[in-house]
Amino acid sequence: MESSEQARFETVVLPHLDAAYTLARYLTRNAHDAEDVVQDACLRALKYFGGFRGEGGTSARAWLLAIVRNTAYSRRGRGRVDAVTTEFDETQHSGAAADEHPEGMLLQEDAKETLGRALDRLAPEFREVIVLRELEGLSYKEISEVAGVPVGTVMSRLSRARTRLQEALRTEERS
Amino acid sequence: MTHPGFETLDPYLDGELAAVDARELEAHLAQCAECARFRDGRLELRAAIAAGVPAFQAPDLLRQRVRAALKTAAPARAPYRLSLRSMWRPLALAASLAVVAIGSWNLSLRYAAGEALADDIFASHVRSLMPGHLTDVLSSDQHTVKPWFNGRLDFSPPVYDFAGLGYPLLGGRLDYVDGRTVAALAYGRRQHLINVFLWPATRGPRNAPRFRDRQGYHLLHWTTPDYTYWVVSDLGLAELHDFAHMVEQGDSAAGVTSPR
Numbered sequence: 049m050e051s052s053e054q055a056r057f058e059t060v061v062l063p064h065l066d067a068a069y070t071l072a073r074y075l076t077r078n079a080h081d082a083e084d085v086v087q088d089a090c091l092r093a094l095k096y097f098g099g100f101r102g103e104g105g106t107s108a109r110a111w112l113l114a115i116v117r118n119t120a121y122s123r124r125g126r127g128r129v130d131a132v133t134t135e136f137d138e139t140q141h142s143g144a145a146a147d148e149h150p151e152g153m154l155l156q157e158d159a160k161e162t163l164g165r166a167l168d169r170l171a172p173e174f175r176e177v178i179v180l181r182e183l184e185g186l187s188y189k190e191i192s193e194v195a196g197v198p199v200g201t202v203m204s205r206l207s208r209a210r211t212r213l214q215e216a217l218r219t220e221e222r223s
Numbered sequence: 224m225t226h227p228g229f230e231t232l233d234p235y236l237d238g239e240l241a242a243v244d245a246r247e248l249e250a251h252l253a254q255c256a257e258c259a260r261f262r263d264g265r266l267e268l269r270a271a272i273a274a275g276v277p278a279f280q281a282p283d284l285l286r287q288r289v290r291a292a293l294k295t296a297a298p299a300r301a302p303y304r305l306s307l308r309s310m311w312r313p314l315a316l317a318a319s320l321a322v323v324a325i326g327s328w329n330l331s332l333r334y335a336a337g338e339a340l341a342d343d344i345f346a347s348h349v350r351s352l353m354p355g356h357l358t359d360v361l362s363s364d365q366h367t368v369k370p371w372f373n374g375r376l377d378f379s380p381p382v383y384d385f386a387g388l389g390y391p392l393l394g395g396r397l398d399y400v401d402g403r404t405v406a407a408l409a410y411g412r413r414q415h416l417i418n419v420f421l422w423p424a425t426r427g428p429r430n431a432p433r434f435r436d437r438q439g440y441h442l443l444h445w446t447t448p449d450y451t452y453w454v455v456s457d458l459g460l461a462e463l464h465d466f467a468h469m470v471e472q473g474d475s476a477a478g479v480t481s482p483r
Contacts, residue, residue, distance in 0.1 A: 054293065065285075065286060065289065066278070066279065067283050069285065070278045070279070073279050082279075085286070086285060086289065089283065090289045094296055096295075109460070118285065163276055164275060178272070183278045184459065185465075186461050187464070188234070188239050202229075206233060206237075207230065213272075217267075
């Protein structure tokens with residue numbers, strides 16, 4: 049590849065490596081997997097970078113995070129597909145229990161904080177909107193680009209995820 | 224106004240509501256205990272997340288691995304094709320190159336001026352971070368900050384407090400930028416500090432925000448028909464854009480609804 053393109057990639061995309069790693073950490077819930085996801089995602093990003101010109105106001109960060117997200121999901125998909133292939137139905141999955149992810153329960157002992165545990169227990173669709181909004185400060189529009197869902201869905205997921213986390217905090221206070 | 228329902232409160236707290244809607248909602252919040260309780264719960268959660276859910280830094284080893292992987296990856300690029308089907312194309316190309324050359328000469332002069340100004344603004348921002356330099360007038364209320372500028376400046380800067388949106392106004396001060404005295408407003412965002420520099424615009428048209436970087440700080444610059452704005456902070460760029468949007472909206476909304 050031309051060195052100028054490589055240089056452009058390094059200046060446009062690599063500054064968002066921390067954000068990429070943070071998202072990967074929370075999606076994989078594991079430092080080692082997160083590193084692999086980020087490395088894979090960067091290679092994918094380089095492959096498609098020729099087509100990225102920031103059209104339609106897409107920021108390089110949102111663009112990279114979308115690739116990180118898809119990379120993480122497709123890796124998870126090898127072991128389990130529920131979160132990946134089935135389109136999440138907001139009306140069907142309205143019960144609180146559906147927001148919980150079974151695998152999260154096994155990882156409880158790894159997380160130290162109540163909130164961290166509660167976040168890990170959220171289904172990835174809910175966990176990622178919290179990370180993208182609260183930790184990365186993405187706008188609703190950017191989150192909708194990263195997650196590939198309409199802004200309205202971003203809003204309802206964010207709202208539900210927050211309510212779940214608040215419930216977890218309240219439960220902790222009581223016990 | 225009617226009860227808006229909780230679903231508008233999240234967008235409001237996230238700074239995703241238009242300024243006019245946000246003002247309406249604030250009015251409602253002042254008198255609806257239920258909504259106020261909901262907001263307080265969300266603010267508590269936000270604080271708990273800020274305190275207990277960390278953002279990570281990519282490990283240095285990962286950074287090196289990525290760079291190494293990028294160097295060895297040489298994706299096949301589509302070959303660059305140039306069709307020269309007719310004679311006018313090279314001529315048109317030459318003519319447009321000449322136009323581009325003249326244009327970019329002009330642009331580069333303007334660009335250099337912009338860069339020098341950005342350096343200036345950045346230096347002011349860093350100075351303001353030194354102890355005792357941030358504010359001349361302390362406040363969390365635009366009604367004490369705005370009058371303070373009277374008699375100190377030859378213009379009355381628009382001052383808004385975005386405390387309800389998580390960007391409290393900390394105060395104001397005078398600064399000297401681009402050969403003139405300007406208004407500087409300090410805002411807070413969690414542990415971050417945002418400086419807004421503004422002075423009357425010399426050029427008319429409205430320009431969308433442009434972005435620059437100085438040693439890890441972000442600078443956003445835009446003009447409205449009335450004012451030239453510079454915003455500097457170490458805050459994340461997405462949030463800084465949100466903030467710039469609020470400042471812009473505050474300004475343009477001022478003509479429609481009077482500031483509270």
